[in-house]
Structure formats: C-alpha cells, structure tokens
Amino acid sequence: MSKTRRIGIVMDPIGSIKPYKDTTLALMLAAQARGWHLEYLEQSDLLVRDGLPFGRMRTVSVRDDRSRWFEWQGEARVLPLGELDAVLMRKDPPFDMHYIASTYVLERAEALGVQVLNRPQSLRDCNEKLFTAWFAELAPPTLFARDAATLRAFHAEHGDVIYKPLDGMGGSGIFRVGADGLNLGAVIEQLSDQGQRMIVAQKYLPAIVDGDKRVLMIDGEPVPYCLARVPMAGETRGNLAAGGSGRPQPLSDADRRIAAAVGPELRRRGLVFVGLDVIGEYLTEINVTSPTCAREIDAAYGTDIGGKLMDALARRFAGQD
Incomplete structure (x- = not known):
C-alpha cells in the first residue's frame, strides 16, 4: 500500500x-x-x-x-x-x-x-532573463547592462530593440524602440532608474507576430505541445496578461532543439518544472519561478501536465523510500 x-x-x-x-x-x-x-x-x-x-x-x-x-x-x-x-x-x-x-x-x-x-538555490541562481546567457548560442543578440551609453550603443548596432526589466513578469515594463530611436533615452532612464538597475536589451524578433511560445519542461523533457501567445493588434507583447491570445500548437523542430540543449542543465540544477519562452527559433527567457500555460495546453490536447509533474515527484519519492 x-x-x-x-x-x-x-x-x-x-x-x-x-x-x-x-x-x-x-x-x-x-x-x-x-x-x-x-x-x-x-x-x-x-x-x-x-x-x-x-x-x-x-x-x-x-x-x-x-x-x-x-x-x-x-x-x-x-x-x-x-x-x-x-x-x-x-x-x-x-x-x-x-x-x-x-x-x-x-x-x-x-x-x-x-x-x-x-530547488531553492536554483531559484536564486537562475534569473529568468539572465539565465539565457548560459545558452547564448540559442538566444538572439542580448545585452544585460545599466550604463546608458552601452544600452544606446546596442540600439545603434541593431536598430530595433526590446528593452525590459530583469525582474518583470506578464509583459510588464517591456518597450520596443524602433530604428528612429524615439523615446530611447526615456526608456533607458525609466527601466534602469537612471543607471541604478541592470536591464535587458534584446534585438527585436519579427517572428513575434506568430507568437511568443511557452514550452513547458518537466524533469528536463518538453511537453510535446506549447502555447503561442500572439500579440494583439498594435502590441509587441504576446503575454496573455498583456492582452495576447493563446494558440496551442505542437512543438516545432526549433522548439525541440532548444529544449534538448537546455534540458540537461535544468535537470542538473533541480529545476523540475520550467517554462522556456521561444520566439521564432530563439530562446528569450527561462521561467523557473511559477511557469504557467498548462491549463490552455491541457484543454487543447488532453496532456495532463500536472499529472506528469506529479509522476516526476513520485519518482523522487521512490528514490527516497
């Protein structure tokens, strides 16, 4: 029993x-x-x-x-x-x-x-934005800095850039600065608190029009379906909390390639339930605190993501008994 x-x-x-x-x-x-x-x-x-x-x-x-x-x-x-x-x-x-x-x-x-x-230590160690630096070959051109001149130079190099805080969620505090550089200074000043906080600058990815995909990982393995969060008209943020619409879909070859590359490190760090954010063929964030979108994927495909996580937990219990 x-x-x-x-x-x-x-x-x-x-x-x-x-x-x-x-x-x-x-x-x-x-x-x-x-x-x-x-x-x-x-x-x-x-x-x-x-x-x-x-x-x-x-x-x-x-x-x-x-x-x-x-x-x-x-x-x-x-x-x-x-x-x-x-x-x-x-x-x-x-x-x-x-x-x-x-x-x-x-x-x-x-x-x-x-x-x-x-794992508590890994929750502290793995910032959801900066952790992508461990997988830079999978990510778009990305800068983490607080110096205004450095952040401006990144825009001068790439022309169309997303700026966002290190600790935001749900699409809060995300700004796109296009080639005209309109409001670049104000965006950098606001997000970095006049250079007091490190922020993220990431080359804009046009593939966002097809959605910011949430790939859920359980014990280092991907759920075979993801949720593409498609921005509403006039927006660059696909987050559901920012008005995006969810589109469940099977993983692409790029999604699987990214999951296969990241999975072993997640297992090593005890990160059992993780959400990878993928735009086009690029990894943009690694959500380790409280990844979401399980309900939407379950409703579309009957995947029982919660049950799969409990299976992973039961395996750990078995290893203790």
Whole structure:
C-alpha cells in the first residue's frame, strides 16, 4: 500500500486566482487525484526558529470549478516543514528579498529531506532573463547592462530593440524602440532608474507576430505541445496578461532543439518544472519561478501536465523510500 503524501504549496492568495487558467490549481488537482493531502501556505507563513523551518499551513481541498475551487479542511496551524513530503514553490514574482528569504526557509526544509520543486538555490541562481546567457548560442543578440551609453550603443548596432526589466513578469515594463530611436533615452532612464538597475536589451524578433511560445519542461523533457501567445493588434507583447491570445500548437523542430540543449542543465540544477519562452527559433527567457500555460495546453490536447509533474515527484519519492 502506497504512502499518503503531504504536499505543501507556497503560492499567492488562493482566493484571488483565476481557476480556469491557473497552473498552480492544475498541479494541486493532480496531486489530490493521487490521494495526496494538500497544505496551503503563503510566503508570510514561512519561518525558521533555532535553525528549523516551520510553516503556518492549512489543509485544503480543491476542485475544478470556476465559482468554488477550494475548501478549507480545518484550522491553520504552525507545523515543521520537515513533516511534509514535498513543497511546490509557486509564488509569482516579483523576485525580491521576500522571495529570496522564502527560498532560504525552503532550503532548510530541503536539508531535512523534503522534496522542494524547484530547488531553492536554483531559484536564486537562475534569473529568468539572465539565465539565457548560459545558452547564448540559442538566444538572439542580448545585452544585460545599466550604463546608458552601452544600452544606446546596442540600439545603434541593431536598430530595433526590446528593452525590459530583469525582474518583470506578464509583459510588464517591456518597450520596443524602433530604428528612429524615439523615446530611447526615456526608456533607458525609466527601466534602469537612471543607471541604478541592470536591464535587458534584446534585438527585436519579427517572428513575434506568430507568437511568443511557452514550452513547458518537466524533469528536463518538453511537453510535446506549447502555447503561442500572439500579440494583439498594435502590441509587441504576446503575454496573455498583456492582452495576447493563446494558440496551442505542437512543438516545432526549433522548439525541440532548444529544449534538448537546455534540458540537461535544468535537470542538473533541480529545476523540475520550467517554462522556456521561444520566439521564432530563439530562446528569450527561462521561467523557473511559477511557469504557467498548462491549463490552455491541457484543454487543447488532453496532456495532463500536472499529472506528469506529479509522476516526476513520485519518482523522487521512490528514490527516497
């Protein structure tokens, strides 16, 4: 008889999610379908006392229902994180000191044998924009800098450039500066806070008209379908949060080539659930904090991405038992 597992989920407030499209809910549904118990936490519920990690957690049950997608099972209580079998870290950015502190707490739980997805150290090490520098041969011309002259020179070289913050999500703070250089100075000043913050400059890729593809990786292997997020008219951002429309589709040869190149490094770093962003034939971001789009792909192709991630987690349990 298999052991009943207890899975902690660190996430944004569950009452504020959009259940029909929320990937974290899909993961929780998949875990519950295995008979595993779910313990809900927010970042503010994590603490360390005398070197031991604890969490103020509350048992929750979930359902695939747009009006009533969760129900509490009992009162909240503070318990050792070491009593959990696994923790899914699903807190959305911003990636700030609060987030970093959470990874320290989860790293203490990991030291006690708790499976933490994704690995806390790798969440700190792998900035979702800058991590592409480890795979520069797969990425478009890209610059990470905060010096205005350097950022301007990149535009002079490439003529049509996307500028974006290092810590943004959902398409926030993304600007395109065309060949005329209109507003280049203002964009650099605003994003870099007058040279105080490093930002990203990336050559504009015309293939964005066909979508910014989200390729989901589980244990270093790609889900065979992706979601192309196509910009609305007059936009350069395909993000669904920025008004883009989702177009599920099979992976292309380029998508598979990129996934095959990145996968081994993801496995080595304990990055079990990751979203690669691909425009045309280029890797543009590697999302490690809380990748999304599982619900849209599942709805189109019946892929059960949450179930595949739970399979990966079950394999880790088997290796411990």
